[in-house]
Amino acid sequence: xxxxxxxxxxxxxxxxxxxxxxxxxxxxxxxxxxxxxxxxxxxxxxxxxxxxxxxxxxxxxxxxxxxxxxxxxxxxxxxxxxxxxxxxxxxxxxxxxxxxxxxxxxxxxxxxxxxxxxxxxxxxxxxxxxxxxxxxxxxxxxxxxxxxxxxxxxxxxxxxxxxxxxxxxxxxxxxxxxxxxxxxxxxxxxxxxxxxxxxxxxxxxxxxxxxxxxxxxxxxxxxxxxxxxxxxxxxxxxxxxxxxxxxxxxxxxxxxxxxxxxxxxxxxxxxxxxxxxxxxxxxxxxxxxxxxxxxxxxxxxxxxxxxxxxxxxxxxxxxxxxxxxxxxxxxxxxxxxxxxxxxxxxxxxxxxxxxxxxxxxxxxxxxxxxxxxxxxxxxxxxxxxxxxxxxxxxxxxxxxxxxxxxxxx
Amino acid sequence: xxxxxxxxxxxxxxxxxxxxxxxxxxxxxxxxxxxxxxxxxxxxxxxxxxxxxxxxxxxxxxxxxxxxxxxxxxxxxxxxxxxxxxxxxxxxxxxxxxxxxxxxxxxxxxxxxxxxxxxxxxxxxxxxxxxxxxxxxxxxxxxxxxxxxxxxxxxxxxxxxxxxxxxxxxxxxxxxxxxxxxxxxxxxxxxxxxxxxxxxxxxxxxxxxxxxxxxxxxxxxxxxxxxxxxxxxxxxxxxxxxxxxxxxxxxxxxxxxxxxxxxxxxxxxxxxxxxxxxxxxxxxxxxxxxxxxxxxxxxxxxxxxxxxxxxxxxxxxxxxxxxxxxxxxxxxxxxxxxxxxxxxxxxxxxxxxxxxxxxxxxxxxxxxxxxxxxxxxxxxxxxxxxxxxxxxxxxxxxxxxxxxxxxxx
Numbered sequence: 146x147x148x149x150x151x152x153x154x155x156x157x158x159x160x161x162x163x164x165x166x167x168x169x170x171x172x173x174x175x176x177x178x179x180x181x182x183x184x185x186x187x188x189x190x191x192x193x194x195x196x197x198x199x200x201x202x203x204x205x206x207x208x209x210x211x212x213x214x215x216x217x218x219x220x221x222x223x224x225x226x227x228x229x230x231x232x233x234x235x236x237x238x239x240x241x242x243x244x245x246x247x248x249x250x251x252x253x254x255x256x257x258x259x260x261x262x263x264x265x266x267x268x269x270x271x272x273x274x275x276x277x278x279x280x281x282x283x284x285x286x287x288x289x290x291x292x293x294x295x296x297x298x299x300x301x302x303x304x305x306x307x308x309x310x311x312x313x314x315x316x317x318x319x320x321x322x323x324x325x326x327x328x329x330x331x332x333x334x335x336x337x338x339x340x341x342x343x344x345x346x347x348x349x350x351x352x353x354x355x356x357x358x359x360x361x362x363x364x365x366x367x368x369x370x371x372x373x374x375x376x377x378x379x380x381x382x383x384x385x386x387x388x389x390x391x392x393x394x395x396x397x398x399x400x401x402x403x404x405x406x407x408x409x410x411x412x413x414x415x416x417x418x419x420x421x422x423x424x425x426x427x428x429x430x431x432x433x434x435x436x437x438x439x440x441x442x443x444x445x446x447x448x449x450x451x452x453x454x455x456x457x458x459x460x461x462x463x464x465x466x467x468x469x470x471x472x473x474x475x476x477x478x479x480x481x482x483x484x485x486x487x488x489x490x491x492x493x494x495x496x497x498x499x500x501x502x503x504x505x506x507x508x509x510x511x512x513x514x515x516x517x518x519x520x521x522x523x524x525x526x527x528x529x530x531x532x533x534x535x536x537x538x539x540x541x542x543x544x545x546x547x548x549x550x551x552x553x554x
Numbered sequence: 555x556x557x558x559x560x561x562x563x564x565x566x567x568x569x570x571x572x573x574x575x576x577x578x579x580x581x582x583x584x585x586x587x588x589x590x591x592x593x594x595x596x597x598x599x600x601x602x603x604x605x606x607x608x609x610x611x612x613x614x615x616x617x618x619x620x621x622x623x624x625x626x627x628x629x630x631x632x633x634x635x636x637x638x639x640x641x642x643x644x645x646x647x648x649x650x651x652x653x654x655x656x657x658x659x660x661x662x663x664x665x666x667x668x669x670x671x672x673x674x675x676x677x678x679x680x681x682x683x684x685x686x687x688x689x690x691x692x693x694x695x696x697x698x699x700x701x702x703x704x705x706x707x708x709x710x711x712x713x714x715x716x717x718x719x720x721x722x723x724x725x726x727x728x729x730x731x732x733x734x735x736x737x738x739x740x741x742x743x744x745x746x747x748x749x750x751x752x753x754x755x756x757x758x759x760x761x762x763x764x765x766x767x768x769x770x771x772x773x774x775x776x777x778x779x780x781x782x783x784x785x786x787x788x789x790x791x792x793x794x795x796x797x798x799x800x801x802x803x804x805x806x807x808x809x810x811x812x813x814x815x816x817x818x819x820x821x822x823x824x825x826x827x828x829x830x831x832x833x834x835x836x837x838x839x840x841x842x843x844x845x846x847x848x849x850x851x852x853x854x855x856x857x858x859x860x861x862x863x864x865x866x867x868x869x870x871x872x873x874x875x876x877x878x879x880x881x882x883x884x885x886x887x888x889x890x891x892x893x894x895x896x897x898x899x900x901x902x903x904x905x906x907x908x909x910x911x912x913x914x915x916x917x918x919x920x921x922x923x924x925x926x927x928x929x930x931x932x933x934x935x936x937x938x939x940x941x942x943x944x945x946x947x948x949x950x951x952x953x954x955x956x957x958x959x960x961x962x963x
Binding site for chain 1: 608610675679783784785862863865868869876877879888890895951
């Protein structure tokens with residue numbers, strides 16, 4: 146059960162002109178469900194992506210990077226759940242390329258106009274035969290309102306599908322932005338998340354779209370962590386089809402850009418937070434903001450030290466205001482020259498530590514009350530600057546251990 | 555229950571000439587057990603210590619550092635369990651100093667000849683009154699064979715006491731080295747561990763003892779991690795009393811030094827590994843060696859990425875050869891320029907990944923067999939150099955969550 150998150154009804158997910166989605170059951174694993182998604186994009190669609198920094202990155206990540214570096218347009222995405230095609234060496238690369246080639250042949254485009262994504266078990270050979278065989282079924286089911294079915298087909302240990310949709314008036318044109326994502330464990334994205342897909346029917350030039358994608362990732366998927374493990378497959382892509390007919394955005398000083406950025410960010414943040422709320426075994430959603438830092442990197446390091454500490458996460462699970470563990474995590478994440486005597490922190494609105502020591506007015510009951518909520522805010526002030534950073538995370542429960550001890554069985 | 559570790563019988567712990575240990579029940583927490591240890595040292599004893607790098611370091615760590623920086627000898631250690639005196643601000647410092655002053659007054663030495671150590675809950679005021687009141691009882695129980703009782707009195711969530719003892723002939727003199735340690739969670743020492751104490755009746759000059767202590771810590775307590783959280787109180791101290799009557803070691807080229815170093819290291823490694831084997835909720839002991847690196851720092855980073863990954867640790871708990879998680883962790887810990895195609899790894903003697911891909915001969919049954927053992931070896935070769943590093947860790951079980959969700963209740 147996700148923490149305070151209900152997936153939007155499929156009918157609320159706005160079609161994006163130029164995007165059709167179809168699904169099929171390729172039996173990538175021994176399960177009885179759709180596990181392959183084909184996303185067909187209108188000619189002229191631009192895409193930009195950011196990917197994992199894990200050095201053992203998966204074969205589809207290598208192939209996506211290659212394809213995106215080439216100049217041309219993007220005509221399709223092919224996504225499978227159940228197998229990550231990671232740690233699979235040369236055979237994995239060949240399998241990923243074969244999936245792209247088969248998709249390209251079916252759709253009548255070039256192989257490097259296809260992007261490929263995989264998520265699931267690592268170090269098992271990808272059943273590329275079965276995925277290729279399922280392509281015609283996926284193609285036959287292509288539809289503009291396929292976002293709901295697609296967001297379900299990319300799930301692995303997710304308990305609910307994640308999707309979000311907004312629209313915004315850009316000049317005289319109404320623009321749609323719709324996206325989907327998956328991920329529940331091995332989540333600590335670095336430049337991207339497990340799998341996140343956002344499409345808009347705005348037209349955006351290649352260079353501007355690349356800049357936008359990095360900015361949006363930094364403020365959404367790169368702000369979450371579930372277990373501190375950056376996966377081999379993290380990928381986030383924004384597709385701009387131009388299907389709305391609105392004039393293309395090409396320059397950073399386009400007056401419409403802030404509106405489009407804000408719409409993209411709203412969808413990306415909703416998806417990123419949904420991943421945390423559906424984190425493996427999560428019972429709490431915790432927003433950690435660190436401010437008063439010299440630069441955002443030091444704020445980020447402290448926020449992540451808190452967010453990834455197993456001791457802090459189990460205390461949140463237990464609703465135990467064991468605030469010493471947060472103090473300890475702050476001390477681990479902080480720069481060597483940070484003066485603890487300048488550090489304060491709040492649990493929701495309750496001041497707990499006041500400039501390095503326990504706040505005089507702090508009462509255990511107040512901490513207890515804040516910890517018992519399912520949405521909790523932690524704010525740390527480092528007391529020496531004006532930079533800030535926010536990270537979203539979840540707690541660490543018995544179910545996290547159960548889920549990860551039983552994952553492959 | 556610790557993993558393949560039985561505490562040595564108290565009678566096997568050799569007295570160290572010049573060291574007497576006494577215990578008392580100060581009711582630091584609401585429990586009915588000894589929780590204060592007094593270690594009295596003969597005049598002329600030298601001590602050297604290494605301490606946590608956590609920026610929120612505890613009051614006793616601050617006081618110990620001050621006292622050790624001054625030139626003089628050390629006459630006593632005072633240790634309490636149940637309260638860490640960390641995150642306690644100015645009052646905490648005053649409490650730690652007061653404990654030193656009271657001990658010094660009782661023993662007739664200077665306050666800065668007393669070192670003070672605390673372990674337990676963070677951010678609760680230290681009950682210094684009760685500790686000071688317990689000092690006479692601790693003094694009355696001082697005895698040279700007090701190591702067993704002392705190692706029990708410093709326990710917190712430890713399930714067994716940890717102590718070790720060796721003797722070695724240095725020239726014509728027989729030297730004893732005996733030590734004790736505690737720690738079961740918040741364990742990822744950085745220059746030191748939770749609390750580790752080793753004493754020898756060798757005489758060692760101040761500067762040489764300092765060097766030795768750093769070397770020994772680096773090869774013992776700094777090689778372990780349970781949950782990646784470096785505590786606020788990590789402290790490791792070596793005391794050299796000179797009580798054996800053997801001529802003092804003063805210079806790094808003393809021919810007896812390798813023997814003494816080896817004896818100290820044996821005791822320190824036994825204590826460090828005992829801490830891991832008694833890690834909170836541990837069911838497996840895992841030795842991770844990374845070799846073939848460009849330098850030891852890159853080997854260490856990969857070893858720690860594996861050792862601290864919750865996904866790897868839960869897979870070990872489940873005896874699940876989910877080797878993709880180790881691959882993922884390697885990719886997270888590795889330097890940006892590491893070529894995955896050069897990386898191999900073994901589970902015990904089984905080659906699992908052969909230069910970047912699944913080994914042709916690898917069979918799941920072999921992985922399963924290795925994972926099912928309670929002592930497991932992981933070896934990773936980075937394939938580009940001759941440096942190496944080893945880290946010892948444990949798995950991550952339901953009991954870890956239970957222990958840490960219930961710790962304060």
